[in-house]
Every structure is written in C-alpha cells, then in structure tokens.
Amino acid sequence: MWFVIGLLAFLAILLLWAVGIYNRLVQLRNQVKNAWSQIDVQLQRRYDLIPNLVESVKGYMDFEKGTLEAVIKARNQAVSARENVAKEGGPTGSASIKELAGAETALKGAMTSFFALAENYPQLKASENMKQLQEELSSTENKIAFSRQAYNDQVMVYNTFQQEFPASLLASTFGHHPSDLFVISEDAAKKPVKVSF
Amino acid sequence: MAMNFWEAQRRARSKTWLYLTLFTVLTAVVAIIVEFAIREFVGTDYDTSVPAAGLAFGAITFFTAGGQYAQFCLFGGSSVAESVGAKKVDSQTKDPAARRLLNIVEEVALASSLPVPPVYILETPQINAFAAGLSKEDAAITVTTGCLALLNRDELQGVVAHEFGHIYNGDMKISMRLAAMVMGFFFVIYIAMRILQFSNVRGQSRDRDGNRGDPIIVAALIFLVAGAFTWLFGSLLKAAVSREREYLADACAVQFTRNSAGISNALRKIAKEQYSHEMPQEGAAFSHLYIDSRGGLNALFATHPPIEKRIKAIEGREYIPEEWNIPK
Secondary structure (H helix, E strand, O other), rough: OOOHHHHHHHHHHHHHHHHHHHHHHHHHHHHHHHHHHHHHHHHHHHHHHHHHHHHHHHOOOHHHHHHHHHOOOOOOHHHHHHHHHHHHOOHHOOOOOHHHHHHHHHHHHHHHHHHHHHOHHHHHHHHHHHHHHHHHHHHOOOHHHHHHHHHHHHHHHHHHHHOOOOOOHHOOOOOOOOOOOOOOOOOOOOOOOOOOO | OOOOOHHHHHHHHHHHHHHHHHHHHHHHHHHHHHHHHHHHOOOOOOOOOHHHHHHHHHHHHHHHHHHHHHHHHOOOOOHHHHHHEEOOOOOOOOOOHHHHHHHHHHHHHHHOOOOOOEEEEEEOOOOOEEEOOOOOOOEEEEEEEHHHHOHHHHHHHHHHHHHHHHHHHHHHHHHHHHHHHHHHHHHHHHHHHHHHHHHHHHHHHHOOOOOOOOHHHHHHHHHHHHHHHHHHHHHHHHHHHHHHHHHHHHHHHHHOOHHHHHHHHHHHHHOOOOOHHHHHHHHHHHHHEOOOOOOOOOOOOOOOOOOHHHHHHHHHHOOOOHHHOOOO
C-alpha cells in the first residue's frame, strides 16, 4: 500500500518536473523565434531595396552589366534561402540558417564590389535618389547587425538549456533541436556594405 | 574592444551611490550643526525643547528640493527639447540629414532594446546633443544641426548611442534629483538673505535705541553660512556625479554600437571644433544634459570631464593632441 502511494508521489513529481522543462523550452523557443523575426523584417527590407537600387543606377552604369547581374543573382539566392528558412519552420525548425548566412555573405560581397565600382561615376554619386537608397541600405545593414547580436544571444540561451542536464534527457523527445547561430562567415563580408562615398 | 564596458558601468554605478549618500548625510549633519550653533549664539531667546532650527533647515531644503523635482517631473523630455527651441523631426521627413538621424536613432534603439524616442533638431552650428525626460518612456533626444553637418555616420551613431546611454542608465533622473537638492540649499541662502535685508532696515532704525545683536540677524547669518556651505558642496558633488555619468554613457555608447571609434572620433571633432568650446546659448540651463559642456568655471564645477580623458577612457591609451587625426 505505502509502496504504491510512494510510487505515485514519485511519478507525480517526475511529471511536474517534465512539465517545467517542457514549458521552459517552449518559452525559450518563442524568444528565439521573436528575435529571428526582428532580423527577418530587416532582411526583407533589404531585398526590397536592392532592385530599386539596380533600377536607379542602370542608366549610369551601362558598362557594368556583369556587376549589376551579380548583385541581382546574389539577391535572388538570398531571397530563396530566406523563403526556405520560413518554409521549414524558421530558425527552430529543421531549416538551415547556415545556408541563408552563406547567401547573405555572397550578397554582401556582390554589394561591396558594386559600391566600389559606383565610386567611378561622379554623376551617380551626386544623385539624390542614390544617396537616399544608400542611407536606407546602410541603416538596414546596421539594424541587421544589431538584431543579429540579440538573436545569437537568444540562440545561445536556448541551446545551452537543451544541452544541459537534466533538460538534455527530454529536449529531443519534446521536439527541440539546437538552433543555428546567424553568422556571417567570411572576413571580407563581415564589414557592413561600405556606402559612404 | 578597447574598453571593458561592463566593468566601467559597475564602477560608475557604485560611485554614483556613494555621492548620493554623501548628499543626504551632508544635509543631516549641517542641520544638526545649525541647531547647535543657534542654541549657542542666540542664547535665551531660543529656548525650545524641539530642535526647531535644525528641522527648519531640513524642511526648507527638503520641500524646495521636492517642489523643484515635482516640477521637473511635470516637464517631459519633449517639453525640455521644445523649451530650448528644438524642432521635432517628422517621421516621414524627406530631408536626407534628418532621415539619416532618424535611421540611426532606430538602429541604436534596436541595439539597446529601448523604445524609439522622439527626435529633435536644434538649429545651432556647435556639435552637441542631449537627452531629456525622466524615464525611458518620456525621453527625447535632441541633436544640433552642427552634429548633422560635421559628423559622419559612425560618429553621429556614437553620439546618439551616448545619449541612449544616458536614457539606459536613468541619468536624467539622477541629475534632476541632484539639481533639485542643490536648489533646496540655494533656497536656504535666499531666505537668509531676505531676512537679513529685511531686518537690516529695521536694525538701523533700532540702532538709535541702542538695541543691537538682534537674535533674528544672528540666526539668519547662521542659516546663510550653512546654506552657502551646503550649496557649494552640493554643486561640487552634483558636478562630480554628472562627470561620472558621462564616462558611463561613453561606455554604453561603445556597448551599443560595438564601435569605439564612432564616439571617440566624434569627441575629437568636438575638441577641435572652435564653436563647441561654448555651450549653445539656447540651453545653458541644461548644461548637465549636453554631451559636452565648456561653460564650467573650472574642472571642479564642470558637468563634463575633459574630452582628452574621455577619449583615453574609451580607447584605453594615452592620447597626444598633436596626433589628432580627424577622419573625413
């Protein structure tokens, strides 16, 4: 009799403990998702700005078709990488943030060489429209960088909690996997797009 | 990163507490001294069982400071900005410089996890900026047109991040509290002066009657000396606290932007800029709020530390003026 009561009490405690871990995991996952949505908004904004930029410089940079096409191509790859991430359930699903980070790195490289070339066109440099687009792009760039810090901090807390004992026993049962950090890998791309002439 | 900002913040915070405690203790000690002095010098005319004079000193300081602080509380950040003649930036502005400023404010708000405050521009050629408002919810940031014209994007970001540092650390609240306390001490001087002025007239007429050494005059003199002493001391402490908060805000600017060059190059430009050696006339009353003030009589009363020292604190190395190179 006492044995049964003891067993039931033990099971109840075990259950409460599991519920606690479950809730904490959900809470942390939502924080990661929220931090990701901050980056996502800015990424979308940048992808919207780039075609405008290309459109407004076409007249000036007729000879640099290759560079412009490279920018557009890198941008389209980044857009589809972002869509993949969204389709696969965001940073906490099975999505590969790494793939998006790779596409972002390529895009940054293309933008850097684009702006380096634009230096050669004084008329372009003087254009009000161009200046405005540049300002918006560098601000978006900074916002991505700042929200990336916040996102990476959240991911670290989430991943650490999953990997620590005792949550490590249950995390994957409850469907939680470590999320990827959003890291821009190459040194060259680490610098924000240089847009001040 | 040239600066360990967590360490810098911890040190500055604990020092500020020390100053605030000193301030409170000072009031209490002087109130007790006043009580004893009056018992000593006024003699038999002052014969009460309650320490009336000490309480009066405490009450005058406390109520004036309280009233002054309540007035500051009613005054939101935006109304401070408007009162110095700054204009609010429209969020839909097409002006490139204003657009850039708004973008930078949004960036730093994101980096510091603070709400985006209203932004004001003050029409003046000096490089300067201030944050006003007692809480982070009613804070407002004001930037001069000099800033917009002379600083590059990174430097402007550093200056804006410095102001966000003040909001983040609640510096406006602290400096307003200290200003209110100093005002309280000043009011003791004012009352004592008025009593002296008033009783002098009476006293002269009484001279003919040979009635000298009016106990009211003696009491007023004691209050005057006590008020002057605490006011002087309070002003020094207020300035010292303010300087400490500037270092803290510089540390925050580095923390938020992860870029120590932005704020330190902006400070270099301020140091070089001839105009910036004078405060904008429009805001002299709020000198403690500005990013830099050169209105102080000397280093002891200055609300801001010397720029060279601030740059040294940010960059972590000694700093030789001849080598100042200002990036475009």
